[in-house]
Amino acid sequence: MNNQQFSIIDRIKSFKYAFNGLKLFFLNDHNGRVHLFAAIMAVGLSFYLKISALEWIAILSVISAVFVAEIINSSIEKLADVVSPDYHPKIKVVKDLAAAAVLVAAILAVAVGAIVFIPKLVL
Template sequence: MNNEKFSIIDRIKSFKYAFNGLKLFFVNDHNGRIHLCAAIVAIVLSFYLKISGSEWIAILSVISAVFVAEILNSALEKLADVVSPDYHPKIKIVKDLAAAAVLVAAFLAVAVGFIVFIPKLFL
């Protein structure tokens, strides 16, 4: 067990690392920027269509799920590249599984977007 004393200042400083991670993600990850653009479109459309509170929860939840999946995928890929700079079939499996998590989250986001937006746009 860690015997360091709890420090509010240290907890506040730890946010700096998290925000730096977000900055690195959006600056260095092409897919992150694509997801950010899609999220902005979804949020603007949500305001325009005046969606309900529960629809906002659904939209923001799937946006967050996609970002979390993509950030973890990126982190895992970077770690795998350090662990095994050369091609390794097991590292390929790990990377493919992480990419599959992003794909599942993105499919869910598209499905929720259809459920929320299509009736308001076309019906």
């Protein structure tokens, strides 16, 4: 068990590291930029269509889910590349599973977007 004292400075530093991770994600990950573009478009359309508070919750939740899944996927891929720089069938399975998580989140985001936006765009 760690007996370190609670430190506000250490907590603030942890935010610095987290924001640095976001910066690295958006600068170095092509899929991160694609998801960011899609998120900006969804938020812009949400403002334009004046969606309800519950619809905002749904849209922002699925945007967050896609980002979280993609960040975890990217982390797993980078770690796997360090652990096993050469092709390994078990590493491939791990990478494929992580990519599948992003796919599931993205499909959910598209479904929620369709449920929220299509009725407003068709009317």
